[in-house]
Amino acid sequence: MTAVLSVEDLSVHFGPARPVDRVSFHVNPRETLAIVGESGSGKSLTALSMMGLLPRNAKVSGRVLIQTPQGPADMLGLPEKRRRLLRGKQIAMVFQEPMTSLNPVHSIGHQIEEVLIAHENLDRAARRTRVLELMNLVRIPDAARRIDDYPHQLSGGMRQRVMIAMAVACRPRILIADEATTALDVTIQAQILQLLDNLRRELDVAVVLITHDLGVVSQWADRVVVMYAGLHVEQATPAQLFGDPLHPYSYGLLRASPRSDAGLTYRDAPLAEIPGSIASARGEVGCPFRPRCPAAREVCGTVQPPPIQHRGDRLVACHFPGILTQEERHVAAYA
Amino acid sequence: MAHSKSVPRQIWRIVIHAIPTVLGIVVLNFLLLKLAPGDAADVIAAEAGSATEETMAALRRSMGLDLSVLEQLKTYLLNLVQLDLGHSPRYAMPVLDLIMQRLPGTLLLMGTALGVAILLGIALGAIMSSFAGRIPDRVLSILSLLFYSIPGFWIGLMLILLFSVKLGWLPSGGSGTIGSSLTGWDALIDKARYMILPALSLALFYVAIYARLTRAAMLEIRNQDYVRTARAKGLSPLRITLSHILRNALIPVTTMAGMHFGNMLGGAVVVETVFSWPGLGRLAFEAVMARDFNVLLGILLLSSLVVIVVNGLIDLLQARLDPRIGAK
Numbered sequence: 001m002t003a004v005l006s007v008e009d010l011s012v013h014f015g016p017a018r019p020v021d022r023v024s025f026h027v028n029p030r031e032t033l034a035i036v037g038e039s040g041s042g043k044s045l046t047a048l049s050m051m052g053l054l055p056r057n058a059k060v061s062g063r064v065l066i067q068t069p070q071g072p073a074d075m076l077g078l079p080e081k082r083r084r085l086l087r088g089k090q091i092a093m094v095f096q097e098p099m100t101s102l103n104p105v106h107s108i109g110h111q112i113e114e115v116l117i118a119h120e121n122l123d124r125a126a127r128r129t130r131v132l133e134l135m136n137l138v139r140i141p142d143a144a145r146r147i148d149d150y151p152h153q154l155s156g157g158m159r160q161r162v163m164i165a166m167a168v169a170c171r172p173r174i175l176i177a178d179e180a181t182t183a184l185d186v187t188i189q190a191q192i193l194q195l196l197d198n199l200r201r202e203l204d205v206a207v208v209l210i211t212h213d214l215g216v217v218s219q220w221a222d223r224v225v226v227m228y229a230g231l232h233v234e235q236a237t238p239a240q241l242f243g244d245p246l247h248p249y250s251y252g253l254l255r256a257s258p259r260s261d262a263g264l265t266y267r268d269a270p271l272a273e274i275p276g277s278i279a280s281a282r283g284e285v286g287c288p289f290r291p292r293c294p295a296a297r298e299v300c301g302t303v304q305p306p307p308i309q310h311r312g313d314r315l316v317a318c319h320f321p322g323i324l325t326q327e328e329r330h331v332a333a334y335a
Numbered sequence: 336m337a338h339s340k341s342v343p344r345q346i347w348r349i350v351i352h353a354i355p356t357v358l359g360i361v362v363l364n365f366l367l368l369k370l371a372p373g374d375a376a377d378v379i380a381a382e383a384g385s386a387t388e389e390t391m392a393a394l395r396r397s398m399g400l401d402l403s404v405l406e407q408l409k410t411y412l413l414n415l416v417q418l419d420l421g422h423s424p425r426y427a428m429p430v431l432d433l434i435m436q437r438l439p440g441t442l443l444l445m446g447t448a449l450g451v452a453i454l455l456g457i458a459l460g461a462i463m464s465s466f467a468g469r470i471p472d473r474v475l476s477i478l479s480l481l482f483y484s485i486p487g488f489w490i491g492l493m494l495i496l497l498f499s500v501k502l503g504w505l506p507s508g509g510s511g512t513i514g515s516s517l518t519g520w521d522a523l524i525d526k527a528r529y530m531i532l533p534a535l536s537l538a539l540f541y542v543a544i545y546a547r548l549t550r551a552a553m554l555e556i557r558n559q560d561y562v563r564t565a566r567a568k569g570l571s572p573l574r575i576t577l578s579h580i581l582r583n584a585l586i587p588v589t590t591m592a593g594m595h596f597g598n599m600l601g602g603a604v605v606v607e608t609v610f611s612w613p614g615l616g617r618l619a620f621e622a623v624m625a626r627d628f629n630v631l632l633g634i635l636l637l638s639s640l641v642v643i644v645v646n647g648l649i650d651l652l653q654a655r656l657d658p659r660i661g662a663k
Contacts, residue, residue, distance in 0.1 A: 051567055088569035095567075100560040103579055105657055114578075115568045150658040166568060 002067065004029050004173045004206050005050065005091070010062035010076075012045050012054065012230075020045050021230040022062070024307070027174060027206045032197070034209045034221035034238075036253070040278045042230035043210050047178045050075065050208070051093050052083040066090050067173060089119045092167035096179040098159035102151040108162045109135075109147035115169040134165040137202075138195060157188035164195065171203055178210045193220055214257045218242055226250050229278055229288040232307055235315035246310060246321040248293045249274070287319070295323045342651065349647035353640075360639045361632070365411060368628045369404050375424050375626045376400060398424055411632070420636070421629035425622070430633040434615070438637065440510050441614040444607075445599045447530055448537035453592055455538070456545020460588075461581055463546060464553035475546065483543035491536035491609040498532060505532055508611035533610040537603060541595055545588055552584035559583075586657050593649030597642040 003026035012020035020042040027033050035043045048054050050064050052075045064075040068090050075083060075091075095101045102111060112131045116122055122130065128147075135143035138161040151159055160180060167175055177196060181189040197220060200207045209221060217224055218238045226234040226247065234247040245251040252274035276292040286301040287293070293300065299319055307317040316322075376394040380386035386394075395401045399410060414421060420430035459475055466472040482490075499507035510529050511522075556562065557580055565579045604616035615634055622630040654660045 053563065053566055084569045084571065086569070087567055093567045095560060095564060097560055101564045103561040103565070103583070104659055105583055106578070107658075114565070114570060114574075118569045118571070118574075152659050163564070166564070 002029075003027055003065075004067045005208075006063075006065045007046070007050065008063040008065065010046065010049055010064065011060065012042070012049060013059040013061075014057060019230045020049065023227070023230070023232045024062075025225050025232060025235060027208060028222075029173070029206055030200060030204055031222040032200060032207045032209060032220055033223050033225065034211060034217040035225045035227060036211060036214065036217055037227035038212060038253075038278060040229075041227040043227050044178055046227070047093065047176050047208070047210050050174075050176060051087060051091060052076065052078075052080075053087075053093075085119070088115050088167075088172070089170045090172050091174040091176070092170075092172040093176040093178060094160070094163045094167050094180040097183050098156050098163055099183070101163055102159055104151055107148045107150055108154065108159075109149075112162065112166050112169060115166050119170045130169070131165075134169055135162075137168070137199070138162075138165045140165070156184050157191065160184060160188075160192055161195070164192075164199070168199055168203055168205065172205060174208065175199070175205050176208045176210065179212075180209075181216070182211070182213070189216075196220075214242075214253065226253070231288060231317060232315070233289070233317045235307075240314060244322065244325055246314065246316040246325070247289075247318045248295050248324050249289050251324040252292075287317075295320060295327075342654075345651060345654065346647070349643070349650065353643045353647075356643060357636070357639060361412070361415065361636055362408065364632055364635045365408050366404070368631065369407075371626070373626050374400050375628065378624075378626045379424065415636075420633040423622075423627055423630045425625045425627040425630065430629050433618070433630060434633050434637055437613060437615050437618050440612065441600070441603075441616070442641070443526075444530060444534055444537070444612060444614060445596065445603065448534040449541065449592060449596060449599060451534060452538040452541035453545055453588070456542045457549050457581070457585070457588060459542065459546040460549020460584075461553060461576065463550040464557070464580075465576065467550070467554055472550075479543040479546045481543075482539040483547075485539075486605075487536050487540055488605045488609050490539055491533065491606055494532045494536055495609070505529075507532075508609075510612055533606055533612050536609070537599065537606050541599075544591065544595075548588055548591060549581075549584055552587050553580050556580050556583050582656075586653065589649055589652055589656065593646055596645045597638070600638045600641060 006024075006026035008024050010020055010023045011018060019040070023042070023046055025033070035046065037043045045054070045058075049060055052064075054060055060076055062076065065072045066075055066086060068086070073082070073086060073090075075086060078086075102108065109128070109131050112134055113127050116127045116130055120127075120130075131147060132143050135147065140146055140158060140161050146154075151162070154162065163180075175196070180196075181192050184192060193216065196207055196209075199205060209216065211217065221238050223235065223237055224241050225232060226241070226249065228247075228249045234241070234245070234250050236246070241250060242254060245254055252272075255272040256274060274292055286303065287296070287305055290296045290300045297319070303319070305317045305319045307315045310316045310321050374395070375398060376391055379394060380391055392401070399407060402410070411421065418431070420434070422428070423430050423433055426433055459479065463472045463475045463479075495507045498505045506529055511526055562575065562579050565575045570579075600615065603614060604620050606612070607614040607617045608620075615638070619631060619634045622628070622634065
């Protein structure tokens with residue numbers, strides 16, 4: 001199975017800061033890959049790099065290979081003119097804020113139509129038909145009446161559906177959803193995620209879910225990439241990650257997220273947290289998680305652990321993979 | 336379109352609002368002008384150089400100036416309802432005819448100047464924002480600062496010096512070749528030749544304002560989320576700039592332009608004088624000097640009407656530009 005997208009050694013620099021540091025992963029056809037991490041972990045910048053949409057002052061290195069009918073294309077190496085043809089056509093993105101991500105002065109039908117104008121050779125009537133089809137596809141009720149509405153006349157969930165319709169208008173191979181449900185309330189959130197999952201199967205599109213919500217990850221993702229301070233620290237399936245987190249950061253993240261029995265667990269004890277705050281992305285020696293890691297040893301301060309294969313298909317960037325999970329089991333066994 | 340249905344209603348609302356506004360303007364202007372010392376009889380008497388008390392009283396009686404202020408206001412308002420703006424003792428003709436002689440020329444000059452200013456300003460602003468911080472932006476910024484700070488009459492004089500005196504390309508004043516019997520295209524071209532210089536000297540100041548405003552608005556809008564969305568869709572840079580950035584930047588620019596139209600109507604005295612353009616601004620100025628209050632009141636009333644109409648049009652335009660405004 002060839003990956004539809006592979007990110008190889010991606011780094012993003014802003015002056016001396018390196019908010020994304022040698023990140024590599026790939027996306028398989030029709031899978032849902034989740035990228036998780038806290039604010040400042042570099043997950044959104046990674047997504048923008050995949051779209052070739054980084055701000056001008058960012059310096060970027062590495063490769064983002066996108067599988068196209070004409071063979072693989074490197075989003076980072078191509079001239080802007082060629083990149084533009086990939087965006088919206090091969091790889092598309094849905095953003096966090098449906099309120100501000102649509103232009104208030106154009107009708108939603110027109111904004112969906114623009115993608116078709118940019119990438120497909122259709123006449124006016126054909127485009128309108130396609131727009132209506134797309135609006136039906138993303139389950140916007142009464143599409144024919146809604147097509148000339150303006151964004152302010154729509155609810156947040158509907159606007160996000162419009163964003164998704166725009167993203168899938170040209171049947172891309174990859175759809176990136178950058179915190180696409182964070183700004184919505186919980187019931188709408190579930191509907192939108194369900195919609196994305198349906199589209200993934202109907203349209204044969206791979207979905208990259210960028211999120212900090214581990215609940216979303218466990219329910220929808222096929223594989224998870226955990227990022228910390230710009231580094232790719234762990235990669236596993238949700239079952240592996242939730243059952244047996246290898247990186248101390250993943251372990252901390254899981255401990256810190258409230259479960260369904262949160263009321264019982266935290267009635268008498270405070271919510272578990274990872275002490276400290278995310279380290280500055282400035283290139284220091286050693287493991288960037290070391291200051292906050294309860295299992296840090298001397299070697300962690302001198303050598304930055306590279307991501308290594310662990311137990312077959314998993315990846316982890318830690319000198320002592322699984323150490324906290326094992327300790328917890330020991331404690332549980334002796335208790 | 337959801338918002339186009341309400342256009343007649345919006346026009347109706349503008350008209351309803353206009354009536355008390357106009358009435359207020361007339362009454363206030365009338366009373367304010369009555370506070371000014373001297374009247375038309377004084378000026379005529381002074382110019383004649385030999386007026387007796389009796390002739391002055393007769394003059395006042397003939398112009399209705401011997402009545403009380405409230406009586407005069409009542410007469411004025413009653414006449415106004417019949418679209419009679421009174422009589423100018425100075426020009427010895429009805430005020431309405433006098434204004435109607437000047438109004439088309441003024442509106443033409445203002446409209447042209449403002450049109451040029453808006454088009455040029457937006458174009459320059461768009462270029463400046465596209466090259467923000469680089470050489471073209473720097474050069475245009477300095478240029479617009481110059482336009483902004485140099486007084487219009489000086490620009491006018493320099494334009495006359497260059498294009499009329501040195502090069503001899505364009506006439507230095509007036510509003511058309513006197514005694515010419517041109518028709519059709521030739522008449523239009525003749526008119527345009529006379530209008531270029533005054534329109535340009537009026538426009539340059541506003542070009543600077545619109546250029547800076549457009550630049551600032553576009554730079555701000557360029558960072559909006561929906562522009563990032565447009566880029567993520569793979570649209571061409573030209574389409575993004577025109578359809579997503581400039582389109583949204585037009586909203587503050589049109590608001591400003593609407594306000595400036597009123598400013599221009601009254602504030603063009605200097606440029607009209609430099610180019611001896613027979614406009615309303617000069618008529619108003621002469622009316623003040625001659626205490627010809629009927630003419631002045633008429634001009635103020637008409638200007639306020641024009642401003643109200645233009646503001647109404649701007650409101651309609653804004654509702655078209657920004658669907659959030661029209662729909663309530």
